[in-house]
Amino acid sequence: MEETELMRRLAAGDRDGAAGALYDRFGPRLYGVGLRLLGDRGLAEELVQETFVRLWRSAGRFDPARGSASTFVFTIARRAAVDLHRRPSSRPLAELDERDLARREALESGDEFEHVVLGLELREALDELSEEQRSVLELHYREDLTQQQIAERLGLPLGTVKSRTLYGLRALKAELARRDADG
Amino acid sequence: MRMADGAHLDLGGYLLGALEPAEREAYERHLESCQECREELRDLGDLAPLLDVAFAADAADPPPELRVRTLAALEREVGPDARDRVLGLAPQRGERRWWVRRGGAFALATGLAAVAAFFVGRTYESRERGPVEVRAALSAPGDPSIDASAQVVKTGIGRVIEFRSEELPILPTGEFYELWFVGPGDTLAEPNRISAGTFHPDEEGRSHVTFAAAVDPAKYPVLSVTAEPGDGDPRRTGSEVLRSQP
Numbered sequence: 530m531e532e533t534e535l536m537r538r539l540a541a542g543d544r545d546g547a548a549g550a551l552y553d554r555f556g557p558r559l560y561g562v563g564l565r566l567l568g569d570r571g572l573a574e575e576l577v578q579e580t581f582v583r584l585w586r587s588a589g590r591f592d593p594a595r596g597s598a599s600t601f602v603f604t605i606a607r608r609a610a611v612d613l614h615r616r617p618s619s620r621p622l623a624e625l626d627e628r629d630l631a632r633r634e635a636l637e638s639g640d641e642f643e644h645v646v647l648g649l650e651l652r653e654a655l656d657e658l659s660e661e662q663r664s665v666l667e668l669h670y671r672e673d674l675t676q677q678q679i680a681e682r683l684g685l686p687l688g689t690v691k692s693r694t695l696y697g698l699r700a701l702k703a704e705l706a707r708r709d710a711d712g
Numbered sequence: 713m714r715m716a717d718g719a720h721l722d723l724g725g726y727l728l729g730a731l732e733p734a735e736r737e738a739y740e741r742h743l744e745s746c747q748e749c750r751e752e753l754r755d756l757g758d759l760a761p762l763l764d765v766a767f768a769a770d771a772a773d774p775p776p777e778l779r780v781r782t783l784a785a786l787e788r789e790v791g792p793d794a795r796d797r798v799l800g801l802a803p804q805r806g807e808r809r810w811w812v813r814r815g816g817a818f819a820l821a822t823g824l825a826a827v828a829a830f831f832v833g834r835t836y837e838s839r840e841r842g843p844v845e846v847r848a849a850l851s852a853p854g855d856p857s858i859d860a861s862a863q864v865v866k867t868g869i870g871r872v873i874e875f876r877s878e879e880l881p882i883l884p885t886g887e888f889y890e891l892w893f894v895g896p897g898d899t900l901a902e903p904n905r906i907s908a909g910t911f912h913p914d915e916e917g918r919s920h921v922t923f924a925a926a927v928d929p930a931k932y933p934v935l936s937v938t939a940e941p942g943d944g945d946p947r948r949t950g951s952e953v954l955r956s957q958p
Contacts (some may be wrong), residue, residue, distance in 0.1 A: 549783060552782055556782065557774055560773075560778065568885070568886050569886045569888055570910060571890075571911065571940075571942070572888075574778055574909070575776075576912055577778060577782055578778075578782050581782050581786060582785055582789055585786050585789055624896065645765055648764070648766050648768075649765065652767075668761065670763060670767040671767065674731050675725075676730045676735075677734075679730075691725060692721055694724035694725055694728065698728075698759055699756070701759055702759060708848045
């Protein structure tokens with residue numbers, strides 16, 4: 530079902546169906562954003578819950594003419610994340626260490642927040658690649674292998690690794706564009 | 713159609729930094745004379761830093777019970793305010809526009825009456841408190857100064873666990889407490905436990921938290937609180953700070 534339709538149903542009070550479907554679409558990415566930008570699992574879980582409570586309250590204000598459901602959800606999430614990070618009990622130590630400061634800057638800078646959201650969307654888009662394309666990207670990112678080393682590891686001609694890498698990147702770009710158009 | 717043979721194929725490896733030094737130098741020479749590669753490099757260029765995030769986040773799947781807890785949090789929201797919102801008694805500016813755009817007055821009235829009936833029913837159900845199934849005192853092994861209480865209450869939507877402690881120390885940044893239902897035979901190597909949720913004490917050291925639980929305490933009779941590192945591992949890895957007697 531289209532995300533716009535799910536938002537409409539949520540606004541109409543469909544807590545179980547629409548909220549559940551929206552959780553399945555956005556929950557894992559919200560959790561990932563929380564882990565990355567708030568720094569721990571507890572706060573990441575709170576971010577997911579707080580975002581959905583705020584989404585539930587404000588779903589009636591969603592206007593698809595002004596932006597996608599995804600943009601609406603992550604705008605709410607960014608505000609919720611900033612509030613959670615500012616809450617005194619989220620930072621039990623009185624002194625802010627450098628990591629805290631970096632997190633605060635990342636949260637309050639919309640660009641950095643969006644970068645993390647897009648990165649996590651790309652993670653979902655990786656599932657759309659063929660196993661062959663995904664594996665060459667994984668071997669580079671997880672084990673820091675060059676294409677030559679990947680070819681040796683997989684017993685493939687170097688040209689095959691190179692073409693899988695390039696075609697994989699193109700497919701990812703196309704998948705992001707498709708999601709953008711659908712959102 | 714894009715070219716994808718010969719030197720062009722190195723575009724992907726160049727973008728990711730996955731070429732050998734000699735390949736990289738050769739490709740940079742190729743780039744100087746290939747406008748098509750330069751354009752595609754610009755087109756795909758934002759993928760590399762995003763892939764850093766994508767692969768770094770690979771261990772970040774939320775715990776399965778978070779879905780239940782999130783939907784339960786919405787259930788708690790279905791109170792008088794939500795009912796007013798749906799009835800249109802206290803509409804926000806955007807909400808009024810939304811309703812008006814999508815239906816005539818009659819449809820609006822009948823539709824809202826049906827939705828309101830749904831909410832009234834749900835609200836009554838969600839506030840129905842059944843018996844206290846478990847009432848437990850939790851104590852800290854080796855530290856009598858710390859204790860806590862918890863009770864599990866049956867409600868219309870399942871179970872709610874209410875946990876209170878005044879003494880839990882505030883943890884270092886990044887760590888948090890986690891409340892567990894523990895079943896028989898639970899060990900670190902072979903866990904038999906279900907997380908009820910995570911929490912922090914407030915700035916005064918009070919931990920008064922309520923979780924929506926989807927666990928039968930008859931099967932998981934012991935309550936335990938651990939101090940967990942914020943390492944993204946959903947299993948119990950931290951030390952136990954409180955435990956109830958079975």
